[in-house]
Amino acid sequence: MTLKLYNSLTRSKDEFKPLVKGKVGMYVCGPTVYGHAHLGHAKSYISFDILVRYLRYLGYNVTYVQNITDVGHLTDDADQGQDKLDVAARKEHKHPMAIAEYYTRSYFADMDELNCLRPDISPRATGHILEQIEMVKILIEKGYAYESNGSVYFNVSKFKEYGKLSGRNVDEMISGARVEVSPDKRNPADFALWKKAEPNHIMQWSSPWSMGYPGWHIECSVMSQKYLGETIDIHGGGIENKFPHHECEIAQSEAANGVQFVRYWIHNNMVTVDGQKMGKSLNNFITLSQVFSGAHERLTRAYDPIATRQLILNSHYGSPLDFSDASLHSAQSGYEKITEAVKTTRKQIANAKQGDADTKVAEQLGELKKKFEAAMNDDLNTSIGLSVIFELVKLTYSLIEKPETTSATLIKIDDMFSLLGGDVLGIVKEIYPETNQGDDEIIDELVKTFIEQRAQARKDKDFAAADAIRDKLDAIGILLEDKPGETIWRRK
RNA sequence: GGCGGCGUAGCCAAGUGGCCUACGGCGACGGUUUGCAAAACCGUUAUUCAUGGGUUCGAAUCCCAUCGCCGCCUCCA
Numbered sequence: 001m002t003l004k005l006y007n008s009l010t011r012s013k014d015e016f017k018p019l020v021k022g023k024v025g026m027y028v029c030g031p032t033v034y035g036h037a038h039l040g041h042a043k044s045y046i047s048f049d050i051l052v053r054y055l056r057y058l059g060y061n062v063t064y065v066q067n068i069t070d071v072g073h074l075t076d077d078a079d080q081g082q083d084k085l086d087v088a089a090r091k092e093h094k095h096p097m098a099i100a101e102y103y104t105r106s107y108f109a110d111m112d113e114l115n116c117l118r119p120d121i122s123p124r125a126t127g128h129i130l131e132q133i134e135m136v137k138i139l140i141e142k143g144y145a146y147e148s149n150g151s152v153y154f155n156v157s158k159f160k161e162y163g164k165l166s167g168r169n170v171d172e173m174i175s176g177a178r179v180e181v182s183p184d185k186r187n188p189a190d191f192a193l194w195k196k197a198e199p200n201h202i203m204q205w206s207s208p209w210s211m212g213y214p215g216w217h218i219e220c221s222v223m224s225q226k227y228l229g230e231t232i233d234i235h236g237g238g239i240e241n242k243f244p245h246h247e248c249e250i251a252q253s254e255a256a257n258g259v260q261f262v263r264y265w266i267h268n269n270m271v272t273v274d275g276q277k278m279g280k281s282l283n284n285f286i287t288l289s290q291v292f293s294g295a296h297e298r299l300t301r302a303y304d305p306i307a308t309r310q311l312i313l314n315s316h317y318g319s320p321l322d323f324s325d326a327s328l329h330s331a332q333s334g335y336e337k338i339t340e341a342v343k344t345t346r347k348q349i350a351n352a353k354q355g356d357a358d359t360k361v362a363e364q365l366g367e368l369k370k371k372f373e374a375a376m377n378d379d380l381n382t383s384i385g386l387s388v389i390f391e392l393v394k395l396t397y398s399l400i401e402k403p404e405t406t407s408a409t410l411i412k413i414d415d416m417f418s419l420l421g422g423d424v425l426g427i428v429k430e431i432y433p434e435t436n437q438g439d440d441e442i443i444d445e446l447v448k449t450f451i452e453q454r455a456q457a458r459k460d461k462d463f464a465a466a467d468a469i470r471d472k473l474d475a476i477g478i479l480l481e482d483k484p485g486e487t488i489w490r491r492k
Numbered sequence: 493g494g495c496g497g498c499g500u501a502g503c504c505a506a507g508u509g510g511c512c513u514a515c516g517g518c519g520a521c522g523g524u525u526u527g528c529a530a531a532a533c534c535g536u537u538a539u540u541c542a543u544g545g546g547u548u549c550g551a552a553u554c555c556c557a558u559c560g561c562c563g564c565c566u567c568c569a
Contacts (some may be wrong), residue, residue, distance in 0.1 A: 007567080031569070044569035114495085167495065173507070239569035243495090245568095277563075306541075313504060319563070320497080322520065327504055330518035338518085341531075371515095375506090383506050387516035395526070397533060463527055470529080481531050488531095 003058060003377045005051075005234075005320060008242060009165055013379055017266065018233045018412050020351050024055050024062045025228035027221060027262075029237035029245070030122070033103035034070040034088045036287040037110045039323050040238070040271045040278060046309055047117040047268040048236045049426065054376050057424050064228045065326040066119035067220060068107075070100035070126050071203060071213055086202050093390045096203050097126070110288040113305035115426040125219040129205045133220050135256055136193045136207075144255040148184040150196030150210030157449040159251045163267060163442040166243035191248050193218055207470075217248035221261075225253065235262040239269050248261035272297065274324050286323070303328045307335040308425050313382040334390075335427065341393040342428055345410055348400050352407035361399065361409050365416050368392060372420050382425065388407075389421045389428075447478060451487045455479070 003016040031041055048066075054346040055062045070085065076262050087393050100191045108118070136152050139145035144158050156162050163169050177292045192215035197204040204211045224232055230253070237246060244280075246265065253261035270277075273284040286296050294302030311331035316320050376383035396413050399405045421428030457466040470480050477492045 032567080038569085040569045042569085076494095119558085127550075166565090169494095239496090240564060240568060243565065269568075270569075272562075277561085279568095285555070310517095311504085318497095319505090324504090326518085330504060333519090334517050337532095344532085375515095381506075381548095383517095384515065387506075394533095396535055401533080458527075461527075467528075474530095482526075482529080483531080 003054070004379055005264055005266060006379045007263075008267050014264065018060065019161065019231060019263065022059070022061055023062045023467070024141060024234065025232045026052065026055075026064050026234040027220070027224040027228055027232050028064070028066045028119075028235070029241055030066040030068050030119075031103075031107055032084060033100045033107060033296075033334075034084045036289060037107050038272065038285060038287045039291065041110070041112055042288055043106070043271050043312050043317075043321055044238050044268050045111055045116050046114055046312045046426075048266075049114075050317070050380055050382060051234070051236065051266065053424050053426065054119060054380065063121070063228060064117070064119045065121045065123065065224065066225050068096070068100075068104055068122055068124045069219065070124050071219065073327070089202060092255065100124075100424050101234060106289075113292060114309050115306060116389065119424075120392060123223045123227065125214070125223070126203075128219065128222055128226065130213065131206075131226060132208050132218045133277070134195070135218060135222050135252065138256045139193060139252065143252075143256060145193055146186065147209050150212065151184055151192060152194040152209055153185055153190040154190070154193055154248065154251060154255075155186065156251065157187055159255050161254070162189075162251050163247065164415075165250055166247050167405065168243060168247075182337065191215060191217065191244065193252070195481075197409060207326070217245055217483075218252060219344075220245075221249050221253040223257070229260050230257040230261075231234075232262055234264045234266060236266045239267040242267055243458070252285070269320045271444070272320060272322045275280060275322055287346070298325060299328070300325050301329075303332050304335060306427050306429075307332040310335045310338075310386070313386050313425060313427070315383055317382070338389055338393055338421065339432065341396050342414070342421070343432055344400060345396050345414050345417065349407045349410045349414065352405055352410055353403070355406040355408065357406060357408035358399075361395075362412060364395060365412060369416065369420065372424075376424070385420070386427075389417070389425065390422070392416060417473065447489050451489065 004013045006012070007014045027049075028045075031037060046065075052062055052064050085096040085099055088099045090321065091098060094102075111118075111366055136145065139154065140147065143155075145152050145154050179226075194207055194209055194214055195209035195212050197212045201213070204213055220314065224235070224380070235249075242265075250261050272278065275282060275288060276282060284298060286298065288305075288308075290296040291299065291303050291308055292302070292305050300373055308331070311323075312321065314331065314334075368391055372385055372388040374386070375381040390423050392413070399409060399413065417428050418430065422430065450473060454466045454469040457463070457469070473480060473489070474492075476487050481488050481490070481491055
């Protein structure tokens with residue numbers, strides 16, 4: 001059984017075979033850093049994080065490149081638009097590079113929270129202006145591009161396969177065009193490789209054609225080639241970028257190099273919020289930090305970043321996902337159930353009796369692992385993958401109930417949680433901090449004092465007094481839970 | 493106008509020709525536990541897959557039609 005991936009280029013589930021045995025070069029379109037990361041970023045980068053993790057699980061040596069777009073691209077059509085970073089910079093009275101730096105850090109912080117592995121290389125577009133100019137030169141030399149009034153455009157009519165990824169043809173695009181066409185272009189479908197800058201444009205570089213800045217698509221062609229070679233195994237990105245972005249990348253790279261650019265194109269689907277496209281004007285735009293803190297009018301509480309991750313894994317990456325407070329809530333409950341089971345297992349390992357691991361359990365674990373791999377091999381069916389983790393939860397509790405279960409058996413369970421739930425899905429942690437870690441020690445001491453008083457009241461059968469203490473703490477947001485032998489507390 | 497997707501239990505969601513009286517989760521309900529709770533565990537919760545036709549020995553899965561929803565075609569993950 002081998003990994004099959006839905007390849008947008010062939011429109012079929014293809015068996016994955018890397019160009020070089022055992023090695024995978026993977027490029028994913030990264031964020032434009034002019035604002036905080038939102039739910040859409042989460043779905044996209046978690047989906048590709050799963051792909052990287054699973055490829056590594058299968059033993060591949062993966063080089064994962066994800067760019068940071070810090071050249072502001074245009075908010076609108078080529079000639080009327082404004083540079084997004086430029087807009088943010090003027091608004092915040094900062095240099096565009098300061099804006100880029102700030103939001104890049106914010107992006108990585110959010111991705112760390114979501115337990116997405118950092119890419120091996122995170123190249124910045126502004127760090128590769130020279131290479132971009134070089135590629136534009138090659139395209140002009142080879143007759144695929146032309147200069148016009150200080151800007152350079154790719155001549156789409158010269159690249160016969162233009163449209164092969166998105167299934168469009170040039171004529172359809174013209175009829176559907178919603179924006180005015182620049183007079184500098186020979187053909188409305190042509191796209192910019194280099195743009196001449198207006199004098200007040202903050203970010204601009206010198207080139208053989210003008211003081212200007214690179215076109216939007218060229219950075220990905222250049223940076224993927226620089227770090228992964230002319231032909232890369234996997235290129236990922238959001239489905240909304242299939243056209244024009246990825247189509248243009250193919251045109252540029254294949255025209256310049258004369259070889260296939262990408263072998264497997266993987267596109268993840270989009271996010272809606274309460275059933276509608278997420279947009280700043282719709283008041284349903286939710287950033288990740290808002291999800292993690294609960295500071296949004298559509299959210300009733302804060303959600304664990306890993307619960308957010310789990311919600312995303314609950315459906316297929318190729319399907320659209322609707323976020324709502326209810327769906328997050330559901331994921332949060334499920335996540336806590338898994339977490340609780342893992343913690344209980346680890347606690348029980350110390351208490352369980354000694355002896356060999358149960359061979360029947362080992363067999364069951366083998367079956368679960370097989371089911372998990374079969375699901376993941378089938379175009380990364382994380383929904384089934386997750387269901388295997390829940391089956392593992394069920395198995396765990398059935399074992400913990402039995403006194404004959406040995407710690408060796410539980411260690412095997414824990415290993416499976418860590419391998420499938422941790423290494424591959426990224427929802428099981430190696431270490432869980434103590435319940436109240438991060439809380440003020442003084443608060444902890446105070447609550448413990450109340451817990452002691454309540455324990456005494458319960459001992460005296462004065463349940464009215466005991467309940468009064470519990471209710472009082474509940475009112476200020478502290479929950480008491482009576483466990484065997486002890487009472488623990490947590491915030492609501 | 494062009495391109496693409498979706499419609500499965502109260503909600504999320506897997507399954508895309510027989511193993512489906514449909515994986516799993518959330519919620520709800522019942523039980524175990526508890527002084528009572530909480531938490532946890534156990535159990536129950538779609539003979540049916542938007543609707544109507546058709547193909548087939550056999551359809552949630554294929555075809556046609558109808559209705560509804562969504563996305564892309566402009567920067568966007």
